Amino acid sequence: MDFDLTEHQRAVRADAREFARERIAPHARELDRAGEHPTDVLEAAGDRGYAGLTVAESHGGQGEGLVELALVTEELSAALMPVASALALHLGVAEAVERLGTDAQRERFLPGMAAFETVGALGLSEDDAGSDKTGIETTARRESDEWVLDGHKRWVTNLRHADEVLTYARTGDRGEVTAFLVPAGAYAVDTVWDTLGARTVKSPRATLSGVRVADDRQVGTVGDGLGERGRLRTGINVPARGVGIARATLDATVEQTRTREQGGQHIADHQGVRWRVAEMAERADVARLLVLRAAARLDAGADVAREFAMAKTYATEAAVDNANDALQLHGGIGYTSERDVERHLRDARLLTIAGGPNEGHLDTLAEAVYDQHPRGR
């Protein structure tokens, strides 16, 4: 067993770390405070190749695996989580086209997506289809060689800066759901939520009313959209975003407690503080190990239900716990927007809900544990 990254993976991580430090971090606080879309940052990320990170080289991408996606996502999220989120959702749409689409769809959409000239977003959740996506009510009915879509999506991250929304709609009376690439302009935004965190990339509610799409925009098997979605792999980005926040808040806390003096000693001189920081480091490392294990097994083509659920639940909780401890150990200044920890805490809070609430992943994990445990012990 080898716990070291390859030379190539270390180079990928170093490149992303430099990008995050130079292009994102200097603007993160201000963008968050203003609730301003990180348009320039995302364009620069596209120029750096991150919009095609996991897209095959034959389609203009970088052809990297899930370990590399996890490494890049950690770095971007450590600087500004919603940047990692917008890119990862885009890569998820590209993955669906690449793995489930036709040759014609791959040729038509992937080169533009890899170059970030075509930006993807995800239209899956609805008012009554949150943790249980079988509640999808948006419909797609066939009319000659077109599909007509009616309904709504409750959260479409980056919709207003996207070009194509991978949209899931009901295509039968027995729970059949099918995926379509719908031009983002066909959606009418009705609510831009005022959210606790992730304030720079909005996730509005939007409706579809009699939207016609040609047959060549239907992706994957008609009726098996949800089943096929369950086999996509770029969802590893969600816990990887947690690792980024867990690490960033640890780094900020080490710096703060080692430099801030009160009562003639540094805050870090208190054993209670040191133990808390040690536990933060433990959480960040365990979270990263779990995410990289799941990513490596995904790259190897393994079934990772157990490993993925463990990574998702642990890493996203680690992000919340580390951000919370970081804020406490920063004292009052941590409660202000002069520092990043309050933003990290607000952003981290999304991750235990997004990508499916952790409770659902714990159900999956428990099922895998019972299934895999030999009977009669």
Ligand SMILES: Cc1cc2nc3c(=O)[nH]c(=O)nc-3n(C[C@H](O)[C@H](O)[C@H](O)COP(=O)(O)OP(=O)(O)OC[C@H]3O[C@@H](n4cnc5c(N)ncnc54)[C@H](O)[C@@H]3O)c2cc1C
């Ligand atoms: C900022 C933001 C951005 C998002 N972006 C997108 C996007 O781009 N595209 C998209 O399609 N969706 C997106 N989502 C939707 C997200 O995936 C859902 O919010 C998530 O799946 C949970 O659904 P829900 O909010 O309806 O919660 P509900 O389903 O109402 O669940 C509420 C709570 O009930 C509990 N719960 C649920 N299931 C179980 C269970 N099995 N066992 C025990 N407890 C349970 C959990 O505590 C859960 O948090 C986004 C959400 C947010 C907040």
